[in-house]
Amino acid sequence: MGPKRNALHLVRRHLAAMPGYKPMDSIDVVARDLGVAEEDIVKLDGNENQYGPSPKVAEALGGFGFYHLYPDPEQRRVREAVAAYVGADASQIVMGNGSDELLSIAAMLFLSPGDTMANAPPTFGVYTFLGHVYDANIVQVERNEDFGLDLPALERALDDGAKMLYIASPNNPSGNCFPRDQLERLLAHNAMIVVDEAYAEFSGESFVDMVTEHDNLIVARTFSKWAGLAGLRAGYAVFPAALAEIVWNVKVPFNLTVAAEQAILASLEDREWLNENIALIVAERERLFSRLMGLPWLRPYPSQANFILCEVRGPAAKDVCDRLAEQGIMVRYFDSPGLRNCIRISVGKPDHSDRVLDALKGMGAGVGK
Structure with a gap:
């Protein structure tokens, strides 16, 4: 041997x-x-x-008879339902194994080893984690004392070559949202802005309507928090349509289980x-x-x-x-x-x-x- x-x-x-x-x-x-x-x-x-989830989720899961078959690879029915919910076109929607997967897909699209991304801590630790996974340089721009964004410093980081910036709104763990005019300023730079709206339903604010107008904006969302589906891993993102086409070519197939799909549809029927x-x-x-x-x-x-x-x-x-x-x-x-x-x-x-x-x-x- x-x-x-x-x-x-x-x-x-x-x-x-x-x-x-x-x-x-x-x-x-x-x-x-x-x-x-x-x-x-x-x-x-x-x-x-x-x-917890809507009672209709348990009914849907118990009554579903095709767990032995693969899900629809194009996620058609669930994408149409989600698109109607957020007011987007189904061509912009990509579903995933929780919104974390969509955040990771965004990093995969834009970060090559040695690229620079900006981050605005204190915030969700997964953003820095993803920067490390894709071997990016991370410029940490600390938030202000009230947890608002240090907008001038973030803009300098983008001007200096940061290709990507994740922003949570509401921010985790501070709970504050950031205003639309600040997002407009960030979108004016040559960088990808990914807004994480995991908690948007509790604030009543969303930037989804801005995605169609800006080809450098992605909005990631989830059914974990408002719909009580954390254990089923049901997330999605709203992409510019041209980017969504690329995502379909590079993401793994069947990344949304039939159980999650049924739970999402049942949830949206019981809003x-x-x-x-x-x-x-x-x-x-x-x-x-x-x-x-x-x-x-x-x-x-x-x-x-x-x-x-x-x-x-x-x-x-x-x-x-x-x-x-x-x-x-x-x-x-x-x-x-x-x-x-x-x-x-x-x-x-x-x-x-x-x-x-x-x-x-x-x-x-x-x-x-």
Whole structure:
């Protein structure tokens, strides 16, 4: 026998050395680690919709009889339904395995090794992750203290050769949107602008209508948040029609399962039910925000999404997160530039908020001391 081979030296060097993206754990893992039942967990760390999907989704999935067959490779029926929902043409719509796949496809289209992309942290960590995957140089343009964009600095980065910029609106984890006139200014540059609208239904604002007018704008969206389909991975993007044609040639086929397709169609047929839940979440967001304002050691930031970012004043945010976890309450904490000592609380049902508030009141300012 010859010597044992080691294929690691064949891996692309930048991938072998890059850091991974760390998402939150699933509820079964959390329950196992804490030694409690899944139903006793208040999971407010992933911005999931605690009201769940439309009841019509379970009906559609249970009544579907063709799971043994491949889905429509052109996604025709679901693209037409989504196009009608967002007010675009079906030729502009490409579906994917969550909006993350569409964000990745955008990077694949525009970033070659050594190219430069701009980013506006603090924001969704997947953008930097994708820049690393495609071996791009990343210009990090920190947001202002209020989490607004540093527009002059971003424009300089684009003028200096950045080919691409991801922007979340509402931004994750700060929850703020950015105005249309700022997007117009960014689109005036010779760069691809990808707007991530994962939380758009909670803000009531969208830039989809601008895609037809600008050939350098892509808008990515998802059914994970507003429609409660996070576990089925159902996302899409609205492309300029010419770009969409290229995407069909380069993306992997069958990237939307028949289960996700059926769930999307059922969701869009039950928008009234889902919109009622959106209204409940928005109302609960405002109630939770006002109650958090009453805790002197927390500084909550106004949000247009389904979560609230809080600066923790005094205690260590990680200690707060750990203490909540001991009580079966999962939130996310941050301790990075622009997000020093912060926690993010997803907005759930009123009883979820009450458990969080009671736990936080019980901690007071003595956490970590």
